[in-house]
Amino acid sequence: MIGPTRKQPLHRLRISLALRFQTAWRIGSGREGETSDLGVLLDSRQQPFIPGSSLKGNLRATCERLASALGLSACMLDRRLSGVSCVGDIDDRDLQAELAAEAAGRSSGAPLTWIEQHTCDVCQLFGSTAMAGRIAIADAHLTAASAGNGRIELRSGVVLDRDSRTAREGLLYDFEVAPSGVELSTTVEVVYPTDKDRALLGAALFEWLDGMRVGGATSRGLGHATAELLEVKEVNLGDPHHRKDFLVNRQWQVVDVRAFLEQTGAKIAARLGGVAC
Numbered sequence: 001m002i003g004p005t006r007k008q009p010l011h012r013l014r015i016s017l018a019l020r021f022q023t024a025w026r027i028g029s030g031r032e033g034e035t036s037d038l039g040v041l042l043d044s045r046q047q048p049f050i051p052g053s054s055l056k057g058n059l060r061a062t063c064e065r066l067a068s069a070l071g072l073s074a075c076m077l078d079r080r081l082s083g084v085s086c087v088g089d090i091d092d093r094d095l096q097a098e099l100a101a102e103a104a105g106r107s108s109g110a111p112l113t114w115i116e117q118h119t120c121d122v123c124q125l126f127g128s129t130a131m132a133g134r135i136a137i138a139d140a141h142l143t144a145a146s147a148g149n150g151r152i153e154l155r156s157g158v159v160l161d162r163d164s165r166t167a168r169e170g171l172l173y174d175f176e177v178a179p180s181g182v183e184l185s186t187t188v189e190v191v192y193p194t195d196k197d198r199a200l201l202g203a204a205l206f207e208w209l210d211g212m213r214v215g216g217a218t219s220r221g222l223g224h225a226t227a228e229l230l231e232v233k234e235v236n237l238g239d240p241h242h243r244k245d246f247l248v249n250r251q252w253q254v255v256d257v258r259a260f261l262e263q264t265g266a267k268i269a270a271r272l273g274g275v276a277c
Contacts, residue, residue: 008192009237014252015188015205016231019050019140024153024177025215025223027054036154038175043141047150048178050140050214055186058214059137060126062204070199070271073120077128086120088128125190125197134197140186152176177222185230199271202264205229232260 026040027050033039043049067074075086098118115130127133142150156174188205190197208227215223233252236242245251 009243011192011236011238012234013190013193014233015229016233017186017188017205017208018143018228018230019184019186019212019214019225020228021178021180021182021184021223021225023180023222023224024155025180025225026175026177026217027051027215028175033152033176036176037173040152040176040178043139045147047142047147048152049142050184050186052137052139052186054214055140056126056135056137058212059135059188059201059204059208060122062207062212063122063125063200066203066207067122067200070203070268072122072196072200072271074122075120077123084120085118086123086128087115087118087130088120088123090129121196121200125200134191134193135201136189138187138189140184143183143185146182146184149179149182151179153179175217177217195267195270198264199267203268205264206268229257229261232257 025048027048029039029041031039040048041051064074064076073084073086074082075084075088076082077086077088078091079085079089080091098114116124119128119131123131123133125133125135127135153176154174155177156172188201190201193201205227209229211224211226213223214225217223232255234242234255235246235252237246242253245253
């Protein structure tokens, strides 16, 4: 584990979320559907679901958008785009050369410490090519209440000629979508959460609670959802009570959701208080 917390006792935060869709949505499978040109991704139960990687990418993009407002750095994996230097940008040749020198031991200083010092705040949480991330998001599957409502729907589309701005003859197609009104559940887990992580992740989750767009064709009105915080659990082996409960009984400490939201708001306010207006 790279970071200032790697020598500390294990500390994990787990957040359970429900995602409720107000519109139809689609995560494309990249293949034809049974009765359509473009299918949706299905799980082992033949029900639509959202891969954790899709949710993690969505959450990372939200964090990147909010980072500067919190006085945090986000390289966007492109220094030319963001103006932020980070080893996560594989096209930053000068920094990559320094990284190679550090890894080979030709420069002074510990390589892991050097990587941490040259990694933006978002990459420290979500990871990059130089270091592992400390956040993981599970696949979102339909809840038991929605399991019988995941019937796939068909929509039609047409290829447009950009020159004439009209439909091209003979190029009508159809695509699958998952229905609106369904609920999916997922979990977000962070290892060694710092105050910066809590503020950044909290701000992004607050935005999800207010509304989010997931999947493809969102500009067509698909993929509109809201999140709800269902449960928060924590284990901190630095706390003697947590340590015994977890190591002996594998019990996590349940955190009151309202208290968690208030604490998260305080972390965000603390960051905003230190940002110049």
